[in-house]
Amino acid sequence: MKSESARTVEVxxxxxxxxxxxRLPDRKLPEEPAPGVVPDLAVEVLSRDNTAAEMDRKLRxxxxxxxxxxxxxxxPTRSARVYTAVDQGTRIDESRALSGGEVLPGFKxxxxxxxxxxxxxxxxxx
Numbered sequence: 001m002k003s004e005s006a007r008t009v010e011v012x013x014x015x016x017x018x019x020x021x022x023r024l025p026d027r028k029l030p031e032e033p034a035p036g037v038v039p040d041l042a043v044e045v046l047s048r049d050n051t052a053a054e055m056d057r058k059l060r061x062x063x064x065x066x067x068x069x070x071x072x073x074x075x076p077t078r079s080a081r082v083y084t085a086v087d088q089g090t091r092i093d094e095s096r097a098l099s100g101g102e103v104l105p106g107f108k109x110x111x112x113x114x115x116x117x118x119x120x121x122x123x124x125x126x
Contacts, residue, residue, distance in 0.1 A: 011065040012058045014042035018104060040103045041069045046076075060086055069103045078115050 017039035024037065042062050044055070055072065062070050063086045070083040078094040084101065092098070094115060100107030 010061065011036070011038050011067070012042075012061055014039060014062075015045045016043035017041060020103075038066045040067065041071070041100070042067050043071045043073065045073045059083060069101055071098055073114070075115065075118065078111065080111060 018041040019037050020040050023040065039062075044050075044058065046055070059070060063083075068084070072081040072083070074080060079091055080098055081089050081091050082098065083089045092111065094111045096111060098109040098111065
């Protein structure tokens with residue numbers, strides 16, 4: 001049986017991700033649709049089917065693999081949780097914006113605008 005420290009970390013495939021050029025071999029886009037590249041930013045859009053245990057495991061796996069920033073978007077509460085480390089998370093509500101921090105300097109995404117766009121798309125599909 002392998003010890004926890006010897007276990008190979010599989011990086012979950014996030015709903016949305018950002019990968020810097022530095023993480024890509026020869027700065028070329030991979031041809032496969034889900035490359036085995038660790039994202040700098042991982043974004044998960046939470047659903048009813050996600051459990052707290054599942055999301056805690058994913059968070060640990062992201063950071064163990066080298067992901068630098070994780071966003072958990074929670075549509076029912078119209079909020080997000082921003083993680084810069086496994087034990088460093090901040091909840092932000094719809095009145096605030098997500099920041100790219102050191103991963104995407106200068107990038108901002110208004111949660112109010114994000115949820116308003118999602119609402120409009122949902123209404124178009126009805």
